[in-house]
Amino acid sequence: MRSADESQPLDRRARRRQETINEILDIAGDVMTKEGVNALSIAEIARRLRVQPPSVYKYFDSLLSIYDALFERGQRQHLELMREAMARADPGLPALTAGLEASGRWCLANRALAQLMFWRPVPSFEPSANAFAPSVEMVDLQRVAIADAVGAGQLGPADVDEAVHVVSTFIVGVLSQAMANEPELDWGRGRFTSVFPRLMDVLPLLYPPAPATEVGRE
Numbered sequence: 001m002r003s004a005d006e007s008q009p010l011d012r013r014a015r016r017r018q019e020t021i022n023e024i025l026d027i028a029g030d031v032m033t034k035e036g037v038n039a040l041s042i043a044e045i046a047r048r049l050r051v052q053p054p055s056v057y058k059y060f061d062s063l064l065s066i067y068d069a070l071f072e073r074g075q076r077q078h079l080e081l082m083r084e085a086m087a088r089a090d091p092g093l094p095a096l097t098a099g100l101e102a103s104g105r106w107c108l109a110n111r112a113l114a115q116l117m118f119w120r121p122v123p124s125f126e127p128s129a130n131a132f133a134p135s136v137e138m139v140d141l142q143r144v145a146i147a148d149a150v151g152a153g154q155l156g157p158a159d160v161d162e163a164v165h166v167v168s169t170f171i172v173g174v175l176s177q178a179m180a181n182e183p184e185l186d187w188g189r190g191r192f193t194s195v196f197p198r199l200m201d202v203l204p205l206l207y208p209p210a211p212a213t214e215v216g217r218e
Helices: 004-033 042-049 063-088 093-108 110-117 128-152 158-179 195-202 212-217
Strands: none
Touching: 004 042, 004 063, 004 110, 004 158, 042 195, 063 110, 063 128, 093 110, 093 128, 093 158, 093 195, 128 158, 158 195, 195 212
């Protein structure tokens, strides 16, 4: 059995290893932001880290594994912001709208990660199950909000999965247009993200709630 003193060097090594991993991911994110998602390479990471490329493989076994770690990092940040925004709003459509708008703001502030997460710019990359897990949780948050909206009479009977696909088309659509045509503008400004609340107003038209008189007789 190791003494406390003997275990400390291992703790320091583990901490240093994690610091280096975080530094690699920070560098990778910076490369993608400035040069494009597909511009990322082990050689460029090593150059910026001031090591030889084989040294990077001590921490990641391939470029795809770096993409995977970035994907998971981004998904966890995105999920947390969406969850917090939805928790502050009223249940149902207000929570759904708040969460999606928080998602939009995050995507515009983290364009390269958002592209990796939602636009598949690297055809050969498929996220691992662990990296994809926060995305599943994010969709579940939307399902709950839509079910709450149906329960509150904000929406009529709806296929929840279909409704999730509809709102994902809304949010990705406005973000795609904004990133392509107005990349310098924040969420809510310009021609595209500013119309998102109006798109959300379409949901009750697609899934009409029962008239108030019918609700009252039930």
